[in-house]
Structures are given as structure tokens and as C-alpha cells.
Amino acid sequence: MKPVADSGQLALLSNRKDTMAQMFLDRVAATPEREAFRFPRADQWKSVTWRETEALTRRRAAGLIALGVEPEQRVAVASSTRIEWIECYLAAVLAAAATTTIYPSTISSDVAFIVADADVQVVFAEDAGQVDKLREHRNETPSLRKVVLLDGTPLESDGDWVIGLGELDALGDAYLAEHPSIVDDRIAGITPDDLCTLIYTSGTTGRPKGVRLPHSVWTYEGAAVEGMQVLSPDDLQFLWLPLSHVFGQVLLAVQFQLGFATAVDGRIDKIVDNAAVVQPTFMAAAPRIFEKAHGRIVTMIQSEGGAKAKLFDWAFGVGAKVSALRQAGKEPGGLLGAQYAAADRLVLSKIRARFGGRIRFFVSGSAALDKSLAEWFHAAGLLILEGYGLSETSAGSTLNRPTQYRLGSVGPAFPGTQFKIAEDGEILIKGDGVMSGYHNQPEQTAEVLGADGWFHTGDIGHFEDEYLFITDRKKDLFKTSGGKYVAPQVIEGRFKTICPYASQFIVHGNLRNFVSALVTLDPDSIEGWAAANGLAGKPYAEIVTSDAAHAMVQGYVDELNAGLNRWETIKKFTILDRDLTVESGEMTPSLKLKRKHVETQYADVLDKMYE
Structure with missing residues (x-):
């Protein structure tokens, strides 16, 4: 069982409110004239x-x-x-x-x-x-x-x-x-036990389930984050996340506890533009947002080529060395320090400026973030703090801290939350952030929430020191016909970092004799590639199903395979003629893949690769 830090417990006991209503009213009483929210009206922010x-x-x-x-x-x-x-x-x-x-x-x-x-x-x-x-x-x-x-x-x-x-x-x-x-x-x-929120899971399979979250889970989340000293009242948040999702709602609870201001605009296509104007000090996002930003920047530089591309590569090489030092708690000096100052002035600071120039850190959650993507952002001076939680644990159960982080992990436990790893590797959580149960579903509640208070997450993971590492969803792990286990999320995240044109990469192979993949290409990123490869102005479907696009993706798949075990390598892949979307039911609104739905929808495409 994972021990809980004493200092965190003391902070919790001294700062926790009874209810969300009291948390909000206490915030108003403490800072009545401070800015609470900022939001767009026409072309202005009010x-x-x-x-x-x-x-x-x-x-x-x-x-x-x-x-x-x-x-x-x-x-x-x-x-x-x-x-x-x-x-x-x-x-x-x-x-x-x-x-x-x-x-x-x-x-x-x-x-x-x-x-x-x-x-x-x-x-x-x-x-x-x-x-x-x-x-x-x-x-x-x-x-x-x-x-x-x-x-x-x-x-x-x-x-x-x-x-x-x-x-x-x-x-x-x-x-x-x-x-x-x-x-x-x-x-x-x-009362603290009264129902505050009934969040229906977005439903990667079947009907959504109503997760019952009393006032006490939100007051716990607010106090826990305050106890970790991650944020201050002087921070400015940019909030675009769906507030119908638990990740968005926990950020409200934290704001009420700490009193920082929040700029609100849920238009996904405006995220980068808004960040440049709002100049937030932190922002939370799903990994897909970081993947798209990375892809857009990399493809833009690749299309320009020449001296600018060489300068970009050099700057990120220097940034990577500095990132490694900082992860070890050190700062660059001497020649590397001078090189980094130049790299930062010429390239890296311009990357940060795209997000407003004041970001202290990002927070990533909702799905797995590939470690190499986190390292790329860190090389640019943008720290992504990955965290972990579920709707059933009111979003926050672990989080890396600005001064205590390990890229690739989802961080140490929240103060007051306990963990243990079951014999099969499943992560179990116990604490004040856990739901009271599923609405009108006592049988399903009993399946995941024991009488002893341990919640069975369905995720596979392990601890290294005090840091939690997630392997995959238990239900997503599959075994090839040769008896080898494959964790698809890890491979998928790695490919989307390697290939800047990728939107989705769905790894498949349960009880098959080899691993295959369905691929979709990002409609925005692929335009520049098409123009450079004689396909300018062609319809999206024609571009992505062309021989040239297949050859391009094959190159990135070969690069991916070079770092995989033999039984994990992608032997065949098919590029779909359209991207997966929330509207078509293939992605959840929090941008998670509905894996079973997609595999069923494209069963004929998958079967064809095994003929």
C-alpha cells in the first residue's frame, strides 16, 4: 500500500471546506473584488x-x-x-x-x-x-x-x-x-455527503453510467491541490476542457479553493489563438491537444526546410540536453549554458510565445501522454505535469509537481489518497476522492467498489519509488495468437509523437498472428505535406490513400518498429479515408478513442489485413 505524506495530510486538515457551496462563498468573502472569470464577447475579453x-x-x-x-x-x-x-x-x-x-x-x-x-x-x-x-x-x-x-x-x-x-x-x-x-x-x-454532481461517463462501451460525486470529493480535491502548493492565487488558468467531463470540473473546485482567475472558452479551434491573447500561467489539456500542437510546429518547420530547419533541430538538440539536466535537478552552465541561451532566444522562446509566453506548466490528463512528447515540450521549456484519475475518483488521484516530477509517470499520489497494486497489476485507489457509487446501479458499483473502500480502476500500472506509471487499460491489453501480451496505448502514443502527420493510430491484434494498425492523418497537418508532394488541392481522401502517403507512413512505422519487441511490431497498416471524430461516435468528447466501436466499425478493413 502506498503511504501518504504527513505534510500533505496537515495541509488537508487545516484548509478543507465542508461543501462546494461553502467553498465558493468563502472564496467570495476572501477576495470579493478580484477577477474570477474572463470570457469572450465579440472580439473582446470581459x-x-x-x-x-x-x-x-x-x-x-x-x-x-x-x-x-x-x-x-x-x-x-x-x-x-x-x-x-x-x-x-x-x-x-x-x-x-x-x-x-x-x-x-x-x-x-x-x-x-x-x-x-x-x-x-x-x-x-x-x-x-x-x-x-x-x-x-x-x-x-x-x-x-x-x-x-x-x-x-x-x-x-x-x-x-x-x-x-x-x-x-x-x-x-x-x-x-x-x-x-x-x-x-x-x-x-x-452536508458533505449530499450529492453535488452526477457525471455520466462518456461511454467508450455501452450506455453511460452515472457517477455519484458528493460535495466531499470536490472539497477534498481543492484542499489536496492547495496542500501540494502547485498553484497560487496569482495564477491565470485558460479553461477550454469540456465541463461535462470530470477533468474540467475538478479545475473549478481547485479554483474556488485557491482563488486564481480563469479565462473560459471551449472552442477547440481557438485554443492556441486564445492562449496567445490570454497569456495564462497554466492550462490543462488532453494529450491530443499536445500531439496536434507538436505536429503543427514540426510540419511547419519541415515544410520551410533549409537553414531554418537546421537551426530548429540544433536548438531542440540543445534543449534536450538541458531538459535531461533539469530532470536531474541541475541547471546548465559553461558552454551548454551559452548554447542554451542562444537556442532559447532564437527558437525555443518563440515556441513558448505561441502559448502566451507565461506558461509555468501544462497539466495533462484524460488519456496517456507519450513520454517522448513530454520530453519534446520540456526541451522547449514547457513542462507538462501528467496526472491520473477517473470520473469515479473525481479526476485527481496523482499528479507530478513543478519541483517533483518524472516524465513518463503520472506522478505521486494526492495527499490523503492511498494506492495498491493487485496481483494482476490492476491499480486500486482508496480515499476521499472516490465516488459513492454508480447511480441506480448497485451491482455495477459492487463490481468496482469493495466494502473496504478500494476502487478497482481497470488500469494496469506500477510504482517506481513514489511515482505511478500506467501501462494500459486492463480491457485494452491483448494477447496475440503466439501468446504474447501487447499494450496498445503505449505503441499508439509513441507513433503519434514520431509521425507529425498522425491523428489516430489504432493498434490491433487480439488472438491474431501479428499486430496491425488503422491510421488516420491530421487534416490540418497533411495539407502542407500534400503541397510538397504534388497533391496540392486534392480531396483529403485522395491524399491520404495515395501511394505517396502510404510510403510516408511506412517510413514512420519502420521507425516505430525499430524500438518495439518483435511481437509488438506493426506488420501491416491501413490508412482510413477520413479522420475519427467525436461527432461520428468514434471518439469521446474528452478525445479518448472508443476502441471497441472503431474495431467493430472497421472489422472488414482489419480482417482484410489478415487474409
Whole structure:
């Protein structure tokens, strides 16, 4: 069993709040006039203080109460990441309700399932498209009494079933006029064990499961991160992650505990542009974002070639040497120090400037980050702190620290969280961040959460010193017909770092006589390659299925294979004529591969490679 650091425990005991509502109100009281959130409006960024945020969310909370929402009843938010998402979430918290999250990309039948399973009373719907999904299955969701539309005007045909956000706020004002203490009364009645959040897993297989997260898990997460002294009130976060995902929500809990400001904009295509403008000091992301940024930079330099490419390679070679020193706790001096100063001025600082120039570190989670990709960013002076957790453990269970990290690992345990490794290598977690169970699914809860409090993660890993290393998902490990085990995620991550044009690389071979792969190429990165290879202006499908593209990928596969065991090497691969997407159901909204779905969808393509 993994011991817990005493210093972390002391910090926890002295700083932990009772509930999320109290955490938020204490933050407002401590720093009422400091910036809380920053968000885009037209071409400008607008800011609001903690006091202003409280005033708005109190009105909205009263509006929910006026609609009849009772403590712990569910209020859903079906929206992309934006300031209104946070405001509606806080309104539910202050009304003592529990928030249920719905990804805006969720298909209508799954939306209906979530609303019905959670007994959702009110849904905040981002736009008419989200309302359409609810309307389509209205007879299947009897608990749903009201839909609040964030953007647009409700249809007259919906009657009072759909109202605008302004109408809800007006209801709240009227209710507060008659019941001025109602919100405070609700807050006073919340206990740490009350349900705060019902997060439905994005479902890499089957129907999503509702993970029950009480107030206590979020207050634990906030106190644990504060105890690790990773962040300060003076930091500025750029938040784009889906707030329907546990990774996004834990960052809110940490913000309420520490009081730093957050710039909010969930548009993925605007991440790099926004970072340059906002100039955050830290940002969290899924590995796919780092893979795309790396691919875009590398392919841009390769297309320019000549002296610029040679300078780039030299600078990153120097940066790699400095990275190795810093990982050992040392700093460069002498000739290397002078070389690094020049490399940084000419190349590396310009890479950092793409992200605003003030990044102290990134945080990576949600899926495995390839070590070589982390090393590339570290060579540029950008530290990626990889962490680990699941929806069932409220996102944060381990994290590398800025002064205590080992690239390739997911870091040491959070203070107060215990680990042990089962005989088959499965990671087990116990602590205050673990869920209370799956909603309406006692049998499935019992399968993963023992009476002794140990949660079975389904991940395979091991500790080296105090650092946790993840091998793969237990269910994703496969055995070839020759009896050799293969961990696909490790190989997939390595290839996407080696090949700057890669989007997805799906390793396959369960009970097969060799390992194969499905490949997709990044639509943005491949354009420059196409122009340099006589395919400019051709349709994407024609470019990626060309003999030239196959030869290009084969070169990178050969490079990959050189570092693999014989039984792991990729003998054959097929490049698909389109990329995998969230919209087509092949990726989760948190950008994780739905492996079984893809393997089923492309079964004929896979079978053909084994004919």
C-alpha cells in the first residue's frame, strides 16, 4: 500500500471546506473584488469579479428554487464550455441541487436516457439544437419540468416548457423579494455527503453510467491541490476542457479553493489563438491537444526546410540536453549554458510565445501522454505535469509537481489518497476522492467498489519509488495468437509523437498472428505535406490513400518498429479515408478513442489485413 505524506495530510486538515457551496462563498468573502472569470464577447475579453459572480448565481439559484427544484434533485447542463455553464452550475450548487452533465455532442437517445435515469428536473440547454433533442424524447423524460435556453428565443409552440435565461433570473428576483433568506437556508442545509454532481461517463462501451460525486470529493480535491502548493492565487488558468467531463470540473473546485482567475472558452479551434491573447500561467489539456500542437510546429518547420530547419533541430538538440539536466535537478552552465541561451532566444522562446509566453506548466490528463512528447515540450521549456484519475475518483488521484516530477509517470499520489497494486497489476485507489457509487446501479458499483473502500480502476500500472506509471487499460491489453501480451496505448502514443502527420493510430491484434494498425492523418497537418508532394488541392481522401502517403507512413512505422519487441511490431497498416471524430461516435468528447466501436466499425478493413 502506498503511504501518504504527513505534510500533505496537515495541509488537508487545516484548509478543507465542508461543501462546494461553502467553498465558493468563502472564496467570495476572501477576495470579493478580484477577477474570477474572463470570457469572450465579440472580439473582446470581459471580466467578472467573485462578488459579481455570486450576485448573479444567487438570483439564478432562487430561480431554480422557484421552479420547484428540491435539494439533491438534478439540474442538467447541456452546453459547451462557456461562462454560462459555470454560472448555471453554481446556481445549482447554491440551490443545494445536484448537477448532471450532458455533452452537447451527445445523441438524442442518450440525452433522453441520462435525463430519465437521473430524474432531471431542469435542463439548461445551450441552443435550439439541444432543445430539439429534449423535445424529440419528451414523453420518455417525465421528470423534466422546464428547459432553460441559453442562446436564442423559445418557440411559441413549446409554451412555458422552454424559457429564456433572462426569464429564469427574473423568477429568481421575484422569489428572493418574497423569500430573502431562501438561498442561504438551502446552503445551510447541505452536508458533505449530499450529492453535488452526477457525471455520466462518456461511454467508450455501452450506455453511460452515472457517477455519484458528493460535495466531499470536490472539497477534498481543492484542499489536496492547495496542500501540494502547485498553484497560487496569482495564477491565470485558460479553461477550454469540456465541463461535462470530470477533468474540467475538478479545475473549478481547485479554483474556488485557491482563488486564481480563469479565462473560459471551449472552442477547440481557438485554443492556441486564445492562449496567445490570454497569456495564462497554466492550462490543462488532453494529450491530443499536445500531439496536434507538436505536429503543427514540426510540419511547419519541415515544410520551410533549409537553414531554418537546421537551426530548429540544433536548438531542440540543445534543449534536450538541458531538459535531461533539469530532470536531474541541475541547471546548465559553461558552454551548454551559452548554447542554451542562444537556442532559447532564437527558437525555443518563440515556441513558448505561441502559448502566451507565461506558461509555468501544462497539466495533462484524460488519456496517456507519450513520454517522448513530454520530453519534446520540456526541451522547449514547457513542462507538462501528467496526472491520473477517473470520473469515479473525481479526476485527481496523482499528479507530478513543478519541483517533483518524472516524465513518463503520472506522478505521486494526492495527499490523503492511498494506492495498491493487485496481483494482476490492476491499480486500486482508496480515499476521499472516490465516488459513492454508480447511480441506480448497485451491482455495477459492487463490481468496482469493495466494502473496504478500494476502487478497482481497470488500469494496469506500477510504482517506481513514489511515482505511478500506467501501462494500459486492463480491457485494452491483448494477447496475440503466439501468446504474447501487447499494450496498445503505449505503441499508439509513441507513433503519434514520431509521425507529425498522425491523428489516430489504432493498434490491433487480439488472438491474431501479428499486430496491425488503422491510421488516420491530421487534416490540418497533411495539407502542407500534400503541397510538397504534388497533391496540392486534392480531396483529403485522395491524399491520404495515395501511394505517396502510404510510403510516408511506412517510413514512420519502420521507425516505430525499430524500438518495439518483435511481437509488438506493426506488420501491416491501413490508412482510413477520413479522420475519427467525436461527432461520428468514434471518439469521446474528452478525445479518448472508443476502441471497441472503431474495431467493430472497421472489422472488414482489419480482417482484410489478415487474409
